[in-house]
Amino acid sequence: xxxxxxxxxxxxxxxxxxxxxxxxxxxxxxxxxxxxxxxxxxxxxxxxxxxxxxxxxxxxxxxxxxxxxxxxxxxxxxxxxxxxxxxxxxxxxxxxxxxxxxxxxxxxxxxxxxxxxxxxxxxxxxxxxxxxxxxxxxxxxxxxxxxxxxxxxxxxxxxxxxxxxxxxxxxxxxxxxxxxxxxxxxxxxxxxxxxxxxxxxxxxxxxxxxxxxxxxxxxxxxxxxxxxxxxxxxxxxxxxxxxxxxxxxxxxxxxxxxxxxxxxxxxxxxxxxxxxxxxxxxxxxxxxxxxxxxxxxxxxxxxxxxxxxxxxxxxxxxxxxxxxxxxxxxxxxxxxxxxxxxxxxxxxxxxxxxxxxxxxxxxxxxxxxxxxxxxxxxxxxxxxxxxxxxxxxxxxxxxxxxxxxxxxxxxxxxxxxxxxxxxxxxxxxxxxxxxxxxxxxxxxxxxxxxxxxxxxxxxxxxxxxxxxxxxxxxxxxxxxxxxxxxxxxxxxxxxxxxxxxxxxxxxxxxxxxxxxxxxxxxxxxxxxxxxxxxxxxxxxxxxxxxxxxxxxxxxxxxxxxxxxxxxxxxxxxxxx
Numbered sequence: 001x002x003x004x005x006x007x008x009x010x011x012x013x014x015x016x017x018x019x020x021x022x023x024x025x026x027x028x029x030x031x032x033x034x035x036x037x038x039x040x041x042x043x044x045x046x047x048x049x050x051x052x053x054x055x056x057x058x059x060x061x062x063x064x065x066x067x068x069x070x071x072x073x074x075x076x077x078x079x080x081x082x083x084x085x086x087x088x089x090x091x092x093x094x095x096x097x098x099x100x101x102x103x104x105x106x107x108x109x110x111x112x113x114x115x116x117x118x119x120x121x122x123x124x125x126x127x128x129x130x131x132x133x134x135x136x137x138x139x140x141x142x143x144x145x146x147x148x149x150x151x152x153x154x155x156x157x158x159x160x161x162x163x164x165x166x167x168x169x170x171x172x173x174x175x176x177x178x179x180x181x182x183x184x185x186x187x188x189x190x191x192x193x194x195x196x197x198x199x200x201x202x203x204x205x206x207x208x209x210x211x212x213x214x215x216x217x218x219x220x221x222x223x224x225x226x227x228x229x230x231x232x233x234x235x236x237x238x239x240x241x242x243x244x245x246x247x248x249x250x251x252x253x254x255x256x257x258x259x260x261x262x263x264x265x266x267x268x269x270x271x272x273x274x275x276x277x278x279x280x281x282x283x284x285x286x287x288x289x290x291x292x293x294x295x296x297x298x299x300x301x302x303x304x305x306x307x308x309x310x311x312x313x314x315x316x317x318x319x320x321x322x323x324x325x326x327x328x329x330x331x332x333x334x335x336x337x338x339x340x341x342x343x344x345x346x347x348x349x350x351x352x353x354x355x356x357x358x359x360x361x362x363x364x365x366x367x368x369x370x371x372x373x374x375x376x377x378x379x380x381x382x383x384x385x386x387x388x389x390x391x392x393x394x395x396x397x398x399x400x401x402x403x404x405x406x407x408x409x410x411x412x413x414x415x416x417x418x419x420x421x422x423x424x425x426x427x428x429x430x431x432x433x434x435x436x437x438x439x440x441x442x443x444x445x446x447x448x449x450x451x452x453x454x455x456x457x458x459x460x461x462x463x464x465x466x467x468x469x470x471x472x473x474x475x476x477x478x479x480x481x482x483x484x485x486x487x488x489x490x491x492x493x494x495x496x497x498x499x500x501x502x503x504x505x506x507x508x509x510x511x512x513x514x515x516x517x518x519x520x521x522x523x524x525x526x527x528x529x530x531x532x533x534x535x536x537x538x539x540x541x542x543x544x545x546x547x548x549x550x551x552x553x554x555x556x557x558x559x560x561x562x563x564x565x566x567x568x569x570x571x572x573x574x575x576x
Contacts, residue, residue: 077126104279109287367513372521
């Protein structure tokens with residue numbers, strides 16, 4: 001089976017002289033119409049296409065993708081967005097009393113699957129029109145989804161969308177009014193206390209931070225009296241403590257409801273999910289849904305890039321996590337040192353211990369939200385002035401802020417005018433270059449901002465939450481790009497993030513922020529990874545072990561034998 005996909009935003013017939021692809025196609029030249037011009041867009045007949053790849057190679061805008069797939073998948077198309085557009089094969093299965101997690105690259109159909117199961121998208125089984133109940137019943141015969149879709153009109157859904165920053169556009173009131181409107185289960189007071197929303201409960205939705213907005217959106221979803229709950233990336237903007245609190249609240253739902261979760265933080269997914277579906281394929285072209293697996297097995301197979309039961313290899317390399325050892329000290333010297341830094345606001349004060357950043361190293365920064373991490377980074381970047389203290393050296397800084405602001409009318413190519421082509425290629429930004437910033441997704445905007453930061457001539461690179469909205473493979477790719485750039489250029493970086501797995505993969509040392517959120521914060525370190533993680537995790541009261549197959553960190557369940565043993569020994573950090 002062969003599928004052809006054309007990126008309609010990238011296809012520019014005027015730029016190639018009027019469908020260069022049609023002129024070079026050997027099928028067209030033989031007198032048949034494999035590639036047509038229909039309503040001012042190219043259309044490829046996948047049945048006539050011979051898969052020669054000439055049109056793919058000749059297209060100057062890289063708008064065409066031709067993919068060969070197993071013939072048995074042809075009858076398993078769950079939804080198609082149209083001829084030469086994205087196709088999703090198979091669907092995830094909601095299971096009673098189980099949290100079902102969805103993991104995979106962005107653009108492989110996770111959100112499409114959620115929308116179809118939530119009744120917001122009518123699956124067409126690859127046809128031109130929405131499938132009838134009879135067709136869906138036949139398609140899912142013998143599976144849990146047969147009964148699910150037969151009664152979907154009578155099911156009540158609760159859906160937490162991926163991008164919560166859209167909430168202020170749809171809702172003008174306060175956090176309290178939003179939650180009161182959603183509170184069908186009469187648990188408002190319980191969740192406000194559990195999620196720590198007391199300080200923002202009377203604040204307008206348009207004025208709360210990203211983390212507070214995320215918690216309010218999750219709380220509003222949980223408060224609804226629904227049959228099935230969908231959570232699309234619930235950990236974005238939340239710190240580690242908040243992520244695990246949210247995970248526990250979502251798990252409670254599964255005791256009596258159906259729950260599906262899309263999540264790129266694998267520690268959170270492992271902590272909350274019972275089962276996992278892997279989504280794989282070619283982003284924006286097609287996606288395939290694996291059969292359900294136990295969460296640990298699914299996550300490990302996703303990292304390995306190989307599914308044993310299906311005998312499918314979907315990535316050429318595994319993702320592994322190594323225990324960190326001290327870096328060689330040769331030719332390592334302080335690039336910048338700081339001491340006595342203090343900053344005081346009306347209701348918050350920050351105190352930073354003496355420390356230094358050395359050449360050719362990446363220091364991860366961890367701590368709760370509202371505890372001064374971003375304030376410290378802004379002081380280093382010169383965006384804020386410290387009230388006291390000193391920074392020893394004059395160094396050039398490149399800064400990627402937490403909340404990315406760009407001229408929405410600006411074209412991506414202009415934003416990245418100083419970026420090398422190799423960096424653009426490694427971050428997968430080629431097809432975005434001629435798009436306005438306003439038309440790209442949150443994950444795409446994040447990669448553009450990272451590329452802009454790394455393209456600057458600087459001594460120190462400061463990146464605030466670079467993993468937000470990126471999938472697992474993109475996070476690993478960004479980490480590798482950053483590590484390579486820092487090592488080759490003999491520069492350094494501070495990176496703030498809440499994804500422990502990302503910082504574990506990326507960092508050489510750790511700086512830890514402790515204190516009381518919204519009132520006071522103190523920066524400690526940098527420390528070795530072991531010392532820094534032990535300090536951070538002890539403050540959270542959470543222990544981690546390493547998975548024996550992949551080396552990835554896994555959170556121990558509170559009060560378990562392993563958790564008690566590690567706390568007693570003082571080893572909170574990734575003991576096997």
